[in-house]
Amino acid sequence: xxxxxxxxxxxxxxxxxxxxxxxxxxxxxxxxxxxxxxxxxxxxxxxxxxxxxxxxxxxxxxxxxxxxxxxxxxxxxxxxxxxxxxxxxxxxxxxxxxxxxxxxxxxxxxxxxxxxxxxxxxxxxxxxxxxxxxxxxxxxxxxxxxxxxxxxxxxxxxxxxxxxxxxxxxxxxxxxxxxxxxxxxxxxxxxxxxxxxxxxxxxxxxxxxxxxxxxxxxxxxxxxxxxxxxxxxxxxxxxxxxxxxxxxxxxxxxxxxxxxxxxxx
Amino acid sequence: xxxxxxxxxxxxxxxxxxxxxxxxxxxxxxxxxxxxxxxxxxxxxxxxxxxxxxxxxxxxxxxxxxxxxxxxxxxxxxxxxxxxxxxxxxxxxxxxxxxxxxxxxxxxxxxxxxxxxxxxxxxxxxxxxxxxxxxxxxxxxxxxxxxxxxxxxxxxxxxxxxxxxxxxxxxxxxxxxxxxxxxxxxxxxxxxxxxxxxxxxxxxxxxxxxxxxxxxxxxxxxxxxxxxxxxxxxxxxxxxxxxxxxxxxxxxxxxxxxxxxxxxx
Numbered sequence: 001x002x003x004x005x006x007x008x009x010x011x012x013x014x015x016x017x018x019x020x021x022x023x024x025x026x027x028x029x030x031x032x033x034x035x036x037x038x039x040x041x042x043x044x045x046x047x048x049x050x051x052x053x054x055x056x057x058x059x060x061x062x063x064x065x066x067x068x069x070x071x072x073x074x075x076x077x078x079x080x081x082x083x084x085x086x087x088x089x090x091x092x093x094x095x096x097x098x099x100x101x102x103x104x105x106x107x108x109x110x111x112x113x114x115x116x117x118x119x120x121x122x123x124x125x126x127x128x129x130x131x132x133x134x135x136x137x138x139x140x141x142x143x144x145x146x147x148x149x150x151x152x153x154x155x156x157x158x159x160x161x162x163x164x165x166x167x168x169x170x171x172x173x174x175x176x177x178x179x180x181x182x183x184x185x186x187x188x189x190x191x192x193x194x195x196x197x198x199x200x201x202x203x204x205x206x207x208x209x210x211x212x213x214x215x216x217x218x219x220x221x222x223x224x225x226x227x228x229x230x231x232x233x234x235x236x237x238x239x240x241x242x243x244x245x246x247x248x249x250x251x252x253x254x255x256x257x258x259x260x261x262x263x264x265x
Numbered sequence: 266x267x268x269x270x271x272x273x274x275x276x277x278x279x280x281x282x283x284x285x286x287x288x289x290x291x292x293x294x295x296x297x298x299x300x301x302x303x304x305x306x307x308x309x310x311x312x313x314x315x316x317x318x319x320x321x322x323x324x325x326x327x328x329x330x331x332x333x334x335x336x337x338x339x340x341x342x343x344x345x346x347x348x349x350x351x352x353x354x355x356x357x358x359x360x361x362x363x364x365x366x367x368x369x370x371x372x373x374x375x376x377x378x379x380x381x382x383x384x385x386x387x388x389x390x391x392x393x394x395x396x397x398x399x400x401x402x403x404x405x406x407x408x409x410x411x412x413x414x415x416x417x418x419x420x421x422x423x424x425x426x427x428x429x430x431x432x433x434x435x436x437x438x439x440x441x442x443x444x445x446x447x448x449x450x451x452x453x454x455x456x457x458x459x460x461x462x463x464x465x466x467x468x469x470x471x472x473x474x475x476x477x478x479x480x481x482x483x484x485x486x487x488x489x490x491x492x493x494x495x496x497x498x499x500x501x502x503x504x505x506x507x508x509x510x511x512x513x514x515x516x517x518x519x520x521x522x523x524x525x526x527x528x529x530x
Contacts, residue, residue: 058522084524
């Protein structure tokens with residue numbers, strides 16, 4: 001039986017580096033598809049390109065216009081393949097309009113000096129934290145087991161930090177597309193600051209993939225720990241920065257710029 | 266008399282959204298031009314496009330291949346202009362090859378609820394900190410007054426944090442191009458961890474501009490305070506995340522993925 005996530009990120013390869021995808025209602029957001037599933041589908045497509053080099057190192061996805069339900073075409077270009085990395089650009093086209101643009105870097109993992117400076121938040125194990133549901137109208141969130149250690153949106157907070165155990169529901173071994181999707185699984189930080197939903201949407205998302213294939217394999221279907229926070233809010237926008245941990249391994253760092261509108265504005 | 270920074274970011278508008286720039290030896294790096302000056306030139310060009318909407322909100326620049334000394338052409342595309350923001354893509358072409366790709370979002374600042382959660386490092390005033398020089402072979406750094414509060418590369422450190430007062434030298438009022446350049450003015454964090462220079466280069470840079478035009482005007486020629494740190498190093502790459510402050514105003518947040526090679530590797 002195919003996992004719903006794999007259904008959602010399925011692409012068909014067309015000629016000339018084009019991949020056709022179809023939105024999946026299981027990953028709908030309030031308006032259009034969840035941005036994380038779009039990003040995951042892009043990564044899945046690039047990984048399936050016959051000329052791909054190595055694994056994802058970075059992804060930037062710009063959400064230009066709403067994606068409508070139905071099919072969309074990803075137009076990919078390999079700009080240059082260097083010895084250890086490969087630069088991509090892409091657009092997402094739907095009914096003659098560009099709805100997303102972006103770029104990616106893939107590359108080879110080489111053995112080098114290594115250290116992780118970031119500190120994983122010290123939190124109770126996932127089994128010790130209650131899973132919560134999001135409201136019914138956020139369809140995509142039903143595909144994640146979410147256990148908030150902090151910032152669960154149950155109360156307005158002066159601190160926009162959310163720290164949350166996340167896992168695909170049903171369980172699914174972690175891979176680059178799944179990790180990609182999770183880097184957008186933090187709801188807009190203004191919701192937490194205001195204790196309520198409000199009009200908001202990601203404008204641009206950038207994710208750096210630190211995880212190697214072996215680290216993803218070791219992660220299996222265990223919960224990852226995500227922690228996200230905004231730095232500055234104002235003038236209609238804010239940023240948020242997040243880390244995703246698998247055990248003591250920093251799997252990904254990610255940042256996004258988000259549009260928002262005051263509830264009364 | 267024209268400031269050397271303005272000389273360096275000068276562009277000539279050609280037809281069809283193309284801008285021609287020329288590298289400036291005053292902003293050379295160890296290999297090719299300083300990435301910050303390339304990014305600043307892109308922002309300067311986009312700001313001069315007749316159809317630009319508002320101010321820079323975000324910029325992603327992918328360093329695909331080395332930029333050679335001489336002219337380069339920036340090919341810009343306005344993908345879509347929404348009510349409050351505008352999405353751009355661009356490439357930098359030099360002698361028939363694409364040496365950079367990227368995307369930008371420009372937009373309007375609207376009055377909304379606002380708060381800054383990030384905390385500015387508490388540090389002595391710039392006047393109380395000694396200015397330092399970088400080695401002669403890092404030409405671009407001579408155009409900045411640099412006063413390190415932490416992480417000056419004078420000693421190897423287990424903490425990759427640099428906190429530094431920065432100002433154009435000679436003084437120049439802060440604007441979006443200058444701010445852009447400063448978001449790449451943090452040397453690769455591996456230098457600090459190893460206490461030495463080593464082969465390293467930015468692969469991709471993303472900057473979010475939080476500053477409004479009024480805030481930039483208020484900043485004038487005062488020093489900005491930058492603070493940068495890496496989260497994870499290994500497998501030939503690392504990330505760094507930085508903030509740039511003007512007084513208590515968070516002007517920009519920025520992140521980059523950097524390639525490096527072990528000195529012995």
